[in-house]
Structure formats: C-alpha cells, structure tokens
Amino acid sequence: MGGEEDDDRHYRREEASRRSVNNGGSKGRKVIAVTGTAAILAVALNFAFVAFNSRRRRRKSKELAGSEVRVNLSASEIRKLADQIVRESKEVHDAFSSVPADKVRYRDIMALADLEARQFPLIQSCVFPRLVSTSEDVRKASAEAEQQINTHVTSCRKREDVYRILKAFTTRGEWINAEAKSYAHSLVRDFERNGLNLSSTKKDEIQRLQSLIDDLSMQYIHNLNDDNTFLLFTETELEGLPNELLKILDRANNDKVKITLKSNHVLPVLELCKVGATRRKVAVAYGQRCKDVNVPLLENLVLLRHKFARLLGYDNYAEYVVCSRMAKTSxxxxxxxxxxxxxxxxxxxxxxxxxxxxxxxxxESSPFGIEDLLYYVKKYEEENFSVDFGALKEYFPLSLVLQGIFKIVQDLFGLRFEEIVSVDVWHDDVRVFSVFDLSSGELMGYVYLDLYSREEKYSQTCVLPLQNGSLSSNGARQVPVVLLMTQLLKEDIDSPVVLRFSEVVSLFHEFGHVAHHLCNHSSLARFSGLRVDPDLLEIPGHMFENWCYESSILKLISGYYQDITRPIKDDICTSIRRCRHSFSALKLMQEILYCLFDQIIYSADNVDLLEVFKFLHPKVMLGLPFLEGTNPASCFPHSAVGYEASCYSRIWSKVFAADLYASKFHDGILNHHIGMQFRNKVLAPGGAKDPLECLTNFLGREPSVQAFVDNIALSSV
Incomplete structure (x- = not known):
C-alpha cells in the first residue's frame, strides 16, 4: 500500500554520492540516430542485424581512452587495488596534514581534489563487481573491498589534523573561483557533520549516537525482511486472482492458499481480489507487520536522530537533513x-x-476504504481504457526502443552514441558506447549497458557512475563513464527481446540520468557525474519519462516484433497517455500523507507516531478513515533508514520535472535549441552550483507545482 515505492532506483545515486543491452552488433558497427524514413529503414536493418549476430559476437580486449575503470578484475586484483587505494589516500592526507596552517594554499587543497578524481574510478572498479560478476569469489572480494574502503573513507572524515588545515584555509577566504570555494566548504561541511568542530566529549557522543542509529536502522530492515507471517484463504475468498497465480501459491490446512505479507503476494490481492473482506484483512496485516518490534525501534531512532542533530547545532533532525538540499528548510x-x-x-x-x-x-453494503483503492482503480482502467499492456509488449522490441532513445538524446542534447565492439567487458551481454558531442565531435564519455537478467546479478534497475568527469590540476580532462543495469528477460535466444511498457518508461528514466552524468561538466569530481543535490538528482530522469508518452515518440520506438514497420496505432497512443495520470491526484495524496508523516516526526519532539498518522490520514485522504490496526511506524522503512526526513524528495523531483517539460518542451518535444539550453543550464553546472538557481535560469522563473497539477487535470478521469 502507500508509502513503499515501487522500485529501488535510488540505489545507484545514494551509493555513488556516498563513495565517490542487448547482444548484437559486428566489428565496427555504429549506432547513429537518423531521421525520417531513413530512421525506420536504419532501425529495421539494425534490428535484423542484431538478431543475426547475437550469438557469435565475442569481445576482444581494448582500453577505452581516458577511462581508468578496470573491468574483469580477479578477486586477488580487487584486494590489491583496494589496498593500493587506501595506502595512496593515507599518504595524500598525511602530506596535506603536514602543511602549516598559515601556509596552506589552494594547490594543497587541489591535491585532495586530484586524489578524489583519480581514485573514484578505481574505487568503483573494486566495488561494482559485486553487483554484476558471475564469480562468487569476485563478488565476495568486491564486497570486502567496499567495506575496507568505506571504513577508510569514514576514518578520513574524522581526521582532526586534516580538518584543522582545511578550516584555516576557508577562514582566510582565498578563492580562485566559485567552484573552488564550494569545494573547500563542502570538505569542511563533511568534517563538521561528523562533529569535528565540537568538544572532545561531544565528538564521542556523536560517534556513539551514529553507531546506535546504524545498528537500530539495520535491525528495523532485518525485521521486515525476516518477517514470515502469512494468511490462509480459500479460493473463494481469493476470487479474482488469476488461476495461474493460484496454482503456484503454497497450500496449507485443507488446501487453503497461503498469502505472505511480501509485496509480490499482497499487491495482486489488493489489485485483483473481488472480495472486499479479503482485501481488508490483507491490508490490515500488511500495515501491522513487525508492530511489536519495529514501532519502539523507530521511536528510538527518531529520538536519537534529534539528539544527534542538536549536538551539531540544528533545531531538529529534519533541519539537519534538509539544510544541505535544494529545499533548504523543513x-x-x-x-x-x-x-x-x-x-x-x-x-x-x-x-x-x-x-x-x-x-x-x-x-453496496460496504463503505469505501483505503484498502479498496488499488482494486477499483484497476477496475476503472480495465473498463474505460482500451490498452492491453500484456499484448502491447510485442510492439516494443528492445533494439527499436534503444535506437529511439539514442535519436531523442541526439536531437535534444547533441549526444551521438557509437558502439565499441572490441572492448573488454565482464559478460557477453554487455554493450559499450562512446558518446560524442554532435557539434564538435568531442568525446563526452562512455556508457556500459548491462541490460539482461542473470543469476547473482543485482536485481534492480539502476545507474552507477564508474568515473566522474573532471579536470585535474595539470589541465588533463577525465571523461565520465557510467553503467546502466536492468533485469530484462531473454526468453528465447532466437527471438528479439521485447519490453513491457513499464520497462520502456524505466529505460527512458535511466537514460535521463545517463545524459546527466555525461553532460555534467564540473571541473571537480566531487561535483561531477551524479554527485549533485539529491533534490535535483531525480529531475532529469522524471523529465525524460515524458517523451515516451508522446504519440510521435511512441511511433518512433514501437513496431510489431515480427514486422517493425507496424508501430502502435493512434488510439493506443491516446489510451497510454490517459492511463499515465489515471487517479494520479488520489495516489499522490497518499504519497503526500507519508511524506508529511516523515517530516513531522523528524521536526518535532515527543510525538506519538500512531496518533500523528491517525490525525493526518482523514485530513489528507479526503475523509477516508484510518485503517484500524495498522501502524506505519512499524513498516515504513524509508523513515527508518535511507530517506528519513527526505521522503518528500521523490514528489519534489516529479513535480518540478513536470514544470520543466510543460513549460519548455511541450510545444517542441525535439527542439534542439531548448534541449541544449537544458543541457547547458541544468545538466552541465554540476553540484557546485545552487540547483534552484540552475532551474530558475532555465525556466526564467522559480519552478512551481502548477504545471504538474494541470498535467494531471488534463487526463483526469
């Protein structure tokens, strides 16, 4: 039900911020977006060519110019590289700390910046294999290396000798440029958010609180993951669930069906079961998971986080979190x-x-409750929208969708993709692309696509920066390198891979992040790639989703898999657009409810978590009663770990992305001039520039909620 997001996209960016497709092709084949009739012909030929060559292509080792990313490291090589990273980092920090405070200059600060730029791709070379490698030994070594490096980075952020020199430099205020100033202040902020500006006693307390918070957060998540509660129902009580699902569900107690409280069981019941009493029973059980153990855990976490924030000088934990983000204040x-x-x-x-x-x-006899929301939304859509999303996937072959994305990114942002065949990769499924500026021919960076599901691979769709673009102190440019991973299924090696429409949307979203990583032109690795304000981070992805709802784009990226000259029909395009915002206002109110709950508990003292939610629910949800017996404090992981006091950011980015698209692109969806303005004013500046200033500079005004609301209203039921 509401409050738990439908995917785990944020992994890629939270991890990247803290630490630092398809078979096919032949030798020398290029993927270049073209237009009009030529585009259809080129896509058709490419599609056939990919299918023909998919089983016989093999990669030869070849280095990528300007990339320090190392793929296919053995377990022993990963361990050696991790040791080297830690050793070099310690040497640079030791050297920096030996500089007299009154003699430190910007060139000394740049030694730290150069270290970050140099080590980021090496760190990622150590840690990304745990997500993609087919070798258990390599995955184990990668996980160990990640822990070793994280421990070292944490220790570096607690070095008082380094902090003292940095503080002396920032106090003098000798800046070469604005980015240099932002860099030095960001380093100081990292130290001070670890309490290094506090007394010895308070520093010890900060460390104690952080350790407790980490332990309790993990326990909260473990409790949810380990929960094995299930309910038993007769098939009559589960009327509406498809037979193929009922056949694979476990049975107990005279052939009753077991429904666990995992989302892959709960969602089908809430969406499809015709029996209201069953929906209610499942919704209540789902909303009270781990109630006895997790409610006191979250209460304790809220208390500890407030103490932590106040030691650092903030009024509450929400202010501590939000002050460094685009929103600025709670x-x-x-x-x-x-x-x-x-x-x-x-x-x-x-x-x-x-x-x-x-x-x-x-x-007739049963009043509408929150547990009925998903079922009746789906029922309305089935009765009013003529879209069979199951059959629709036959019109979205992966090769065609990718070609369309390449064309859109080229037309809008001036990025030309060219496949490299003879290059070292970690699996035959992986494809690698050079990306060039369309106008100047300058190499912008590289993209790895690892799109197919396989055993032991990370199970979510994500984008992972492998190397951040930067400019070293000697003037050498380091190009961005990025990995896009998905879990698409290759059902038959002789048939083209086709995408569900939700997978098409997801792929567009991720390419928004790929474009952001490639176009971010910050001089410093700390502000480059996807290392930007979290409130800005998701905006390019959400904005790029808009293109796959436009009829002309749907025609471009669709074609029946056995005859790609047959795109989807106009009425289907219209229905897809209508489905997009079906009951969006009501669904969003439920998201707002959880975001308010999250912000309130981290903004105030001594709040009763259950009473806060009971108070909010009818007010936000338009009089719908609170589902008695449930308690979001027990099963709302975002408020426990990872997104505490920042759950609003998902809605924030969706709303402002809608404003950017509606205000600038809606009347010219492939307008190159506007696209380049977006690239230069929003994507290029990086994390050193205030994100609100970037958006305002692009829009000509501050972003607002109105375009998002208007967009929903246009396709309202």
Missing part, C-alpha cells in the same frame, strides 16, 4: 507539500467519488 518542505495537497484536493475528491460509485455498484 518549513519549505511543509509549504511545498501543503501547496501541492491543496492544489490537488478538488481533483482527488472527484477521483475518489468515481471509485466510491464503482464500489457501490459492486459491494
């Missing part, structure tokens, strides 16, 4: 959520009335 977050909630209220009320009327026809 009050701004509340203002944003309340503004959006009020703007959506009338539309959400109409949507809710539609669902209530549906339930009245099917279950």
């Amino acid at each position: 009050s701004k977050v509340f203002e944003f959520l309340e503004d959006l909630s009020m703007s959506l209220s009338e539309l959400a009320t109409k949507e809710l009335e539609t669902l209530k009327n549906l339930k009245m026809k099917e279950e």
Whole structure:
C-alpha cells in the first residue's frame, strides 16, 4: 500500500554520492540516430542485424581512452587495488596534514581534489563487481573491498589534523573561483557533520549516537525482511486472482492458499481480489507487520536522530537533513507539500467519488476504504481504457526502443552514441558506447549497458557512475563513464527481446540520468557525474519519462516484433497517455500523507507516531478513515533508514520535472535549441552550483507545482 515505492532506483545515486543491452552488433558497427524514413529503414536493418549476430559476437580486449575503470578484475586484483587505494589516500592526507596552517594554499587543497578524481574510478572498479560478476569469489572480494574502503573513507572524515588545515584555509577566504570555494566548504561541511568542530566529549557522543542509529536502522530492515507471517484463504475468498497465480501459491490446512505479507503476494490481492473482506484483512496485516518490534525501534531512532542533530547545532533532525538540499528548510518542505495537497484536493475528491460509485455498484453494503483503492482503480482502467499492456509488449522490441532513445538524446542534447565492439567487458551481454558531442565531435564519455537478467546479478534497475568527469590540476580532462543495469528477460535466444511498457518508461528514466552524468561538466569530481543535490538528482530522469508518452515518440520506438514497420496505432497512443495520470491526484495524496508523516516526526519532539498518522490520514485522504490496526511506524522503512526526513524528495523531483517539460518542451518535444539550453543550464553546472538557481535560469522563473497539477487535470478521469 502507500508509502513503499515501487522500485529501488535510488540505489545507484545514494551509493555513488556516498563513495565517490542487448547482444548484437559486428566489428565496427555504429549506432547513429537518423531521421525520417531513413530512421525506420536504419532501425529495421539494425534490428535484423542484431538478431543475426547475437550469438557469435565475442569481445576482444581494448582500453577505452581516458577511462581508468578496470573491468574483469580477479578477486586477488580487487584486494590489491583496494589496498593500493587506501595506502595512496593515507599518504595524500598525511602530506596535506603536514602543511602549516598559515601556509596552506589552494594547490594543497587541489591535491585532495586530484586524489578524489583519480581514485573514484578505481574505487568503483573494486566495488561494482559485486553487483554484476558471475564469480562468487569476485563478488565476495568486491564486497570486502567496499567495506575496507568505506571504513577508510569514514576514518578520513574524522581526521582532526586534516580538518584543522582545511578550516584555516576557508577562514582566510582565498578563492580562485566559485567552484573552488564550494569545494573547500563542502570538505569542511563533511568534517563538521561528523562533529569535528565540537568538544572532545561531544565528538564521542556523536560517534556513539551514529553507531546506535546504524545498528537500530539495520535491525528495523532485518525485521521486515525476516518477517514470515502469512494468511490462509480459500479460493473463494481469493476470487479474482488469476488461476495461474493460484496454482503456484503454497497450500496449507485443507488446501487453503497461503498469502505472505511480501509485496509480490499482497499487491495482486489488493489489485485483483473481488472480495472486499479479503482485501481488508490483507491490508490490515500488511500495515501491522513487525508492530511489536519495529514501532519502539523507530521511536528510538527518531529520538536519537534529534539528539544527534542538536549536538551539531540544528533545531531538529529534519533541519539537519534538509539544510544541505535544494529545499533548504523543513518549513519549505511543509509549504511545498501543503501547496501541492491543496492544489490537488478538488481533483482527488472527484477521483475518489468515481471509485466510491464503482464500489457501490459492486459491494453496496460496504463503505469505501483505503484498502479498496488499488482494486477499483484497476477496475476503472480495465473498463474505460482500451490498452492491453500484456499484448502491447510485442510492439516494443528492445533494439527499436534503444535506437529511439539514442535519436531523442541526439536531437535534444547533441549526444551521438557509437558502439565499441572490441572492448573488454565482464559478460557477453554487455554493450559499450562512446558518446560524442554532435557539434564538435568531442568525446563526452562512455556508457556500459548491462541490460539482461542473470543469476547473482543485482536485481534492480539502476545507474552507477564508474568515473566522474573532471579536470585535474595539470589541465588533463577525465571523461565520465557510467553503467546502466536492468533485469530484462531473454526468453528465447532466437527471438528479439521485447519490453513491457513499464520497462520502456524505466529505460527512458535511466537514460535521463545517463545524459546527466555525461553532460555534467564540473571541473571537480566531487561535483561531477551524479554527485549533485539529491533534490535535483531525480529531475532529469522524471523529465525524460515524458517523451515516451508522446504519440510521435511512441511511433518512433514501437513496431510489431515480427514486422517493425507496424508501430502502435493512434488510439493506443491516446489510451497510454490517459492511463499515465489515471487517479494520479488520489495516489499522490497518499504519497503526500507519508511524506508529511516523515517530516513531522523528524521536526518535532515527543510525538506519538500512531496518533500523528491517525490525525493526518482523514485530513489528507479526503475523509477516508484510518485503517484500524495498522501502524506505519512499524513498516515504513524509508523513515527508518535511507530517506528519513527526505521522503518528500521523490514528489519534489516529479513535480518540478513536470514544470520543466510543460513549460519548455511541450510545444517542441525535439527542439534542439531548448534541449541544449537544458543541457547547458541544468545538466552541465554540476553540484557546485545552487540547483534552484540552475532551474530558475532555465525556466526564467522559480519552478512551481502548477504545471504538474494541470498535467494531471488534463487526463483526469
């Protein structure tokens, strides 16, 4: 139900911020986007060629110019490289700390910047194999290396001798440029957020609190992961679930069906089961998972985080989290959520009335509850939208979708993709592309695509920076390198891979991040790639999703897998657009509810977590009663670990992405001039520049919620 996000995209960027497709082709084959009739012909020929060559292509070792990323390291090589990284880092930090405080200059600071740029691709070379390698020994060595490097990085951020020199430099304020100033201040901030500006007693307390917080956070997650609770139902009580699902579910107690409280069981019941009492029973059980153990854990976590933040000089934990983000203050977050909630209220009320009327026809005696939301949304869509998403996948062959994405990225942002065949990779499925600036021919960077599912590979769709673009102190340019991973299924080696439409949307989203990584032109690795403000980070991905709902783009990327000259029809394009925002206002109100809960508990003292939610629920959810027996404090992991006090950021980025698209691209979706403005004003500046300033510079005003609300209203039920 609400509060748990439908994917784990954030892995790639949270990990990257802290630490630092398909078979086919032949020798020398290039992927170059073209236009018009030529595009259709080129795509068709490429599609056939890929299928023909998919089983006989093999990679030869060849280095990528400007890339320090190392793939196919053995377990022993990973261990040696990790030792080298730690050793070199310690040497540079020791040398820096030996500089007299009154003599430190920017060139000394640049030694730390050069270290970051030099070591980032080496660190990623050590740690990314645990996500992709087919070797258990390599994955184990990679995980050990990651832990070793993280421990070292943490220790570096606690070095008082290094902090003292940095503080002396920033106090003098001798800046070469704005980026240099941002870099030095960001280093100091890292140290001070670890308490190095505090007394010895307070520093010890900070470390004690952080250790407790880490332990309790992990325990909260482990409790949810280890929960094996299940419910038993007769097949009659599960009416509406497809027979193929019922056949594979476990049985117990006179052939009753076992429904676990994992999302792969709960969601089908809430979406498909016709029996309201069953939906309610499952929803209540799902909402009270780990209630006895996790509620006191979250209460303790909130208390400890407030203590942690106040030791560092903040009023509460929310201010500690938000102050370094685009939103800047917790009050701004509340203002944003309340503004959006009020703007959506009338539309959400109409949507809710539609669902209530549906339930009245099917279950007259039972009032509409939050547990009915998914079922009646799906029922309405089935009755009113003529889209069979199961059959639709036959019109989205992967090769065709990729070609379309390459063309869009080229037309908009001036990035030309060219495949490299003879290059070392970790699996035959992996493809590698050089990316060039369309106008100048300059090498912009490299993209690895590892798109197919396989055993032991990381199970989520994500983008992982492997090397950040930067400019060293001697003027040498280091190009960005990025990895995009998905879990697409190759069902038959002789048939083309086809995508569900949700996978098409996901691929577009991830390419928004790929473009961001490649176009970020910061001089310093710390502000390059995807190392930007978290509130800005998701905006390019969400914005890029918009293109795959446009009819002309849907025609470009679709074609029946046995005859790609047959794209999807106009009425299907229209239905896809209508489905996109089906009941979006009501769904978003539920997200806002959880974001408000998250922001409140980390903004105030001594709050009763359950009472806060009970108070918020009917107000935000338009009078829908709170589901008695549930307690989000027990099973809302985002508020426990990873996104505490920042759950709002997902909505923030979606709303502002909608504003960017509607205001600038809607009347010219492949307008190269506007695309290049977006590239130069939003993607290129990197993390050193204020993100609100970047967006305002592009829009000509500050971003607002109105375009998002208007967009939803246009396709409202």
